[in-house]
Amino acid sequence: MSYLEYNVKTVPTGWRKILYLNWPLILLLSAVACVGFMMLFSVAGGSLGPWASPQMKRFAMGMAGMFIVAMVPIWFWRNTAALAYGLSLLLLVAVEFFGAVGMGAQRWIDLGFMRLQPSELTKITLVMVLAAYYDLLDIKKVSRPLFVLIPVGLILLPTFLVLRQPDLGTALLLLIGGAVVMFVAGVHWLYFAAVGAMGGGLVTAVFFSRGTDWQLLKDYQYRRIDTFLDPATDPLGAGYHITQSKIALGSGGWAGRGFMQGTQSRLNFLPEKHTDFIFTTLAEEFGFVGAFSLLVLYALIILFCIVSAINNRDRFSSLLIFGIATTFFLFFALNMSMVMGLAPVVGVPLPLVSYGGSAMLVLLAAFGLVQSAHVHRPRGR
């Protein structure tokens, strides 16, 4: 049924699809990844090992994956969205289960060639299932309470599972990412206003519950908030990262110290210099010019996605692209805010730059979906 909805005759077929890919987007993604390789090379003291070369291999793998995903017609992805969502929920539960039998506090499942974090996967499948849901739903019914409750349930289920791991950063990403898809799909303003008000109330409750016996967050989560609000309280412990990260970042100045000339990262002040705090190295070595350029690259990626989404008349496709672009946005916005001391340390990587396989592969697969939507968009009339 859904197959007919797309005007199949106007969609490119075979190798011609490659011509219709969103090439500027691919170039932008590669550019960001190259920045990542450079930084990993620099952090390792001018060596491809131990980070830069595995990262390159994984990027190549991810790009191949992106092309494969892009070649598959978008309606296939729409029809399997519910299945993908269910599968990722199962994986989340499996992680929970394996954690319980004593394999430690694991958030990932070993696939042999890589470690898959189901929570990473869920960020994408959640967006997919929501987009598919709103594609199926009559537009007039979008704001009816019952039909608002269903997507809310779809969002809260994985959020709850991820919170149990516990992984506050990912839970936050899922929540905001899901809400954004609902917003773009046209759910009434008032719902968001109400949730906003409730969220405000919850934050108040979280703060007031501290130290009482119905305390809502773990102690270490409170400490993270504390050190975020005032890093000086614990300069050796949790606040250490923020203070050192700010020093490294700020000392970069206008043009930076030059490639591989950073002193702060080299002195091992930052223990996670190759993952969550890699932006500080960039900012120290290339200064404001470098850091701002990366931000511009990211902004262009978002821009190309939005343009592609608005020009796409297929509801599933445009919602999916908005959802994925927003998830991507949340990644780098949270990471940069954290590094610059605007948000608490929540452990979100800088997308395509931080060292790490799982996140990169999933992100590139997601951009594969964006490409597929772009290639298979309805054309002509």
Add this chain to the structure above:
Amino acid sequence: MRHTPKDIEESARRVSRRGLILGGAQVAFMSVLAMRMRYMQVNQAEEFRLLAEENRVNFRLIPPTRGLIFDRNGQPLAGNEQNYSVVMVREDAGDVDEALARLGRVIPLSDDDIARAKKELKRRSPFVPVTIADRLTWDDLAEVAVNAPALPGITPEVGLSRSYPLQEDLAHVVGYVGPVSDYDLGKLEDPDPVLQIPRFQIGKTGVEAKMEDQLRGKAGNKRIEVNAVGRVIRELGRTPGEAGADLQLTIDHGLQNFMQARMADESAAAVVIDLADGDILGIASAPSFDPNKFVRGISVADYRALTENTYRPLANKTVQGLYPPGSTFKMVTAMAALEAGVIGPEETVWCPGFLKTGGRRFHCWKRGGHGHVNLNESLQQSCDVYYYEISKRVGIDKIAAMARRLGVGVRHDLPMSAVAEGIAPDKAWKRENRGEEWLIGDTLNASIGQGLVLASPLQLAVMTGRIATGRAVSPRLIKSINGVEQPSGAGADLGISPSTLSRIRKGMYSVSNTRRGTAYRSRVEDDALKLAGKTGTSQVRNITAAERARGVFRNSDLPWERRDHALFVCFAPVDNPRIAVALVVEHGGGGSTAAAPIARDITLRALSDGMPPLTAYPQSQRREAEERLNALKLRTPPKSDTGRSRA
């Protein structure tokens, strides 16, 4: 569901509108990020650059002051003394060989020091300070300080190092500290960061090792500003650490010193327990060694001398040495038999000098035999045949159970290294450990503390204490931690019938105070200090039938390591027991000649405030005792600074 074109139009319009709002919000947030970036990297760049480059902020750990160890009277047993050293930071020093050569022109450096320093410098990160030379004099330290401009990356430091003012006296009890080894780190799951400080010292043996967690304390830290060459410009702030807890041991250092001195020429071990609360007043293993040598790093020659000494100075014989208890075990056999009711206290056994069982002859130590003996006489004269007979009646399992009740074959929980469990063998034990069935001969051997039975001097002291009090006295070594009194070891009633206990005590009284007793020569004449004991002579070899026919060798004719162990256990004063003593002289010969006289001196010393009163000795022995006591090399504890420097 198929949407109508109108729906698609409506959807696309709505999605575009909302999408643009979303995009706008994202752009706004990115602008905030860009502004923040600009603010930090352009407006504040100078401040951050200053923080980052000109004044690198360093964190240094301040090692905590190790807790002190005192004896029961407040005499320091382990303290911290000032130690001057020189440290080097590799990345600030430039060429390491050159820097060491320059330093060598200022203060004397041995080749050993240089080799060790180079190895350490190579192993550590370039910015970690490494100690080059230790225990310098004040003059050397001043020399380095004066020449500081010519010695980049090298700084003089003042630290604390462990010292043991009583040297040999408590080497086995207090133990010693040493630098953290990779082996030590490997044993810990979550090593304290303070252990990474170069040459940080942790307890290696004895109380120092077992009470490490209490003694170590918590590290503090200081934030310092250093300039580009690594010189400290100023201290920004400091979080003081927490000093380790002070321990008070139950040891009386005067008694301990007396024990070591009295046993100086022997390979021996002695334990004195206070019966009121199980306090170990003295626990000495001779010969001993100077733990200070280990703290400073013992020389190869000194270490070889210790390991090659046949008297094994490094072994702590009091708790880790296991000996056949010999006749001192006879109390256990007798109590098992009396409690089981298999023999009456006045019932006699005929001793012709041997007992024939299963085709084998089990000999009494007295060739002609003792004739008719009852319980009291059997203890007094240490008749073996009596115990062969009653052990056959009561069986090994009850004897072993009684031994464990009295603390033999049970591990006593003391914070000392390698506390041994000993063996109180029974049928199940032999099956499990030897894979053999129990034989009646095993029972007979065990009844006189030979064969499979093994006990440490500590266990024998506990056994004697339990016989003297009827309570489950258990030894304790730590009196208080930071002034907090530790649980007493007084123990609950053992549930042994008073008549049994009084019979045994009377038998022990006869050993030491009646004319035919085996320890009569080592009696005490002062009524207030009278002791009740039991001698033991345990074989370390089998006597073959041929040897026996030829006449048993006298101990003095044998090489040292094949001579019998001499043992003596006692409690005193007889009327109101306050202490229990156990003593083993390795390969000393007979218990009555080699062990009992030493044990008497120690007992008298423990019961009196100072030296043993000569009046307590029999008239005929006083002159000899006086000479012996005067010849002892006793130590007057140094009035040293304990190194307590706590601001």
